Amino acid sequence: MPGLPRLWLRHETRPTECRTPLVPADAAQLVARGVQITVEESPQRAVELGEYVRAGCDTAPAGSWPKAPGDCYILGLKELPAEPHALPHRHIFFGHAYKGQPGARALLGRFTAGGGALLDLEYLTDDEGRRVAAFGYWAGYVGAALAVLHRRGALKSPLRTMDRVELDGLLRAGLPEEPGGDALVIGALGRSGRGACDALETAGLVPVRWDLAETRSLDRAALLGHGLLVNTVLVTRPVTPFLTPADLDAPGRRLSLISDVTCDAGSECNVLPVYDSLTSWERPVRRLRAGPPPLDLIAIDNLPSLLPAEASRGFSADLWPQLLNLPGPGAWGRAPDCPAWSRTLRRFTEAVLAARVEEDPREP
Numbered sequence: 001m002p003g004l005p006r007l008w009l010r011h012e013t014r015p016t017e018c019r020t021p022l023v024p025a026d027a028a029q030l031v032a033r034g035v036q037i038t039v040e041e042s043p044q045r046a047v048e049l050g051e052y053v054r055a056g057c058d059t060a061p062a063g064s065w066p067k068a069p070g071d072c073y074i075l076g077l078k079e080l081p082a083e084p085h086a087l088p089h090r091h092i093f094f095g096h097a098y099k100g101q102p103g104a105r106a107l108l109g110r111f112t113a114g115g116g117a118l119l120d121l122e123y124l125t126d127d128e129g130r131r132v133a134a135f136g137y138w139a140g141y142v143g144a145a146l147a148v149l150h151r152r153g154a155l156k157s158p159l160r161t162m163d164r165v166e167l168d169g170l171l172r173a174g175l176p177e178e179p180g181g182d183a184l185v186i187g188a189l190g191r192s193g194r195g196a197c198d199a200l201e202t203a204g205l206v207p208v209r210w211d212l213a214e215t216r217s218l219d220r221a222a223l224l225g226h227g228l229l230v231n232t233v234l235v236t237r238p239v240t241p242f243l244t245p246a247d248l249d250a251p252g253r254r255l256s257l258i259s260d261v262t263c264d265a266g267s268e269c270n271v272l273p274v275y276d277s278l279t280s281w282e283r284p285v286r287r288l289r290a291g292p293p294p295l296d297l298i299a300i301d302n303l304p305s306l307l308p309a310e311a312s313r314g315f316s317a318d319l320w321p322q323l324l325n326l327p328g329p330g331a332w333g334r335a336p337d338c339p340a341w342s343r344t345l346r347r348f349t350e351a352v353l354a355a356r357v358e359e360d361p362r363e364p
């Protein structure tokens with residue numbers, strides 16, 4: 001049907017990325033309204049390809065999106081493969097490219113080289129500036145759960161995907177926790193923060209909840225007096241860091257584990273510039289200080305992938321109605337009329353200008 005978008009759901013190149021931004025039940029809703037959807041084969045996706053076929057989608061080999069018709073929106077979640085260099089399509093995914101992150105300039109340069117655009121899901125917001133679709137709740141839930149399991153010596157690596165029933169079973173199976181005030185969640189009023197607090201409560205803890213009001217004049221000694229910190233803030237402009245490397249050596253530190261759900265390492269917005277690189281499913285925990293007490297870090301940037309089915313269902317439910325608002329082939333190339341999509345396209349244009357990629361698209 002003219003006027004409706006054509007979507008191409010790509011395979012995720014990261015082997016641990018099992019989520020999908022669009023589940024078959026919601027794809028069926030779009031197909032019923034006339035949207036054409038092609039779904040790439042993907043060995044690790046938490047949903048079988050056959051379910052998409054039954055929902056009315058076409059299929060294509062994994063990684064074939066560069067050959068998709070030019071008016072298709074390429075839908076994904078995480079990073080693109082390094083090739084092809086030039087990107088002529090409009091892509092919808094989390095580019096992590098608007099806050100000066102490592103690799104941001106190179107990615108933006110690929111879009112300018114090909115004439116395409118990034119409609120970044122992180123910047124798809126409603127009129128109040130709230131994210132339309134986000135994985136935050138499950139990121140916080142899993143980030144806090146891993147921390148609890150590590151503290152109990154019950155975290156097995158490499159990490160593997162599971163469902164919530166299994167994870168909650170592990171959280172409830174531990175030794176009785178000291179419920180009082182040892183676990184601090186910063187950003188507690190947000191999506192991730194709520195998820196983190198729910199996981200801690202499932203594990204029998206009573207989290208201390210900080211948000212903007214509590215960090216306005218930050219009490220670092222109070223922060224360092226908690227055993228566990230789960231950081232879940234969303235910061236879009238540089239702020240005074242919550243911790244610096246010198247704080248980790250402060251006498252009297254009780255803090256022995258940081259689970260940094262925010263994972264802004266390398267960005268100027270990082271509130272925890274006490275480490276340089278993320279941890280992984282293979283090695284989820286890194287020791288930052290020998291102590292006493294020892295201080296460990298968990299900083300995994302695809303936490304919701306550990307609960308892929310729950311995370312995908314929640315995200316897709318919020319995203320699919322928005323996909324109907326993308327301009328279809330007839331209007332493709334114009335800015336979308338819909339405010340949410342035109343806002344994210346504007347952010348892309350601003351990021352390209354700010355990064356001055358036209359001058360030198362490839363980073364050194």
Ligand SMILES: NC(=O)c1ccc[n+]([C@@H]2O[C@H](COP(=O)([O-])OP(=O)(O)OC[C@H]3O[C@@H](n4cnc5c(N)ncnc54)[C@H](O)[C@@H]3O)[C@@H](O)[C@H]2O)c1
Nearest residue numbers: 136139187189190191192211212215233234261301302303
């Ligand atoms: N590691 C992962 O796998 C993963 C997955 C999804 C999201 N995230 C990240 O988690 C972060 C939070 O996402 P969200 O969806 O929960 O965002 P959100 O907007 O729902 O919540 C963020 C919260 O942080 C608070 N906040 C902002 N600045 C603060 C400050 N200086 N001090 C205290 N609180 C502050 C806000 O008031 C808000 O309550 C984002 O950076 C997001 O990119 C990580």
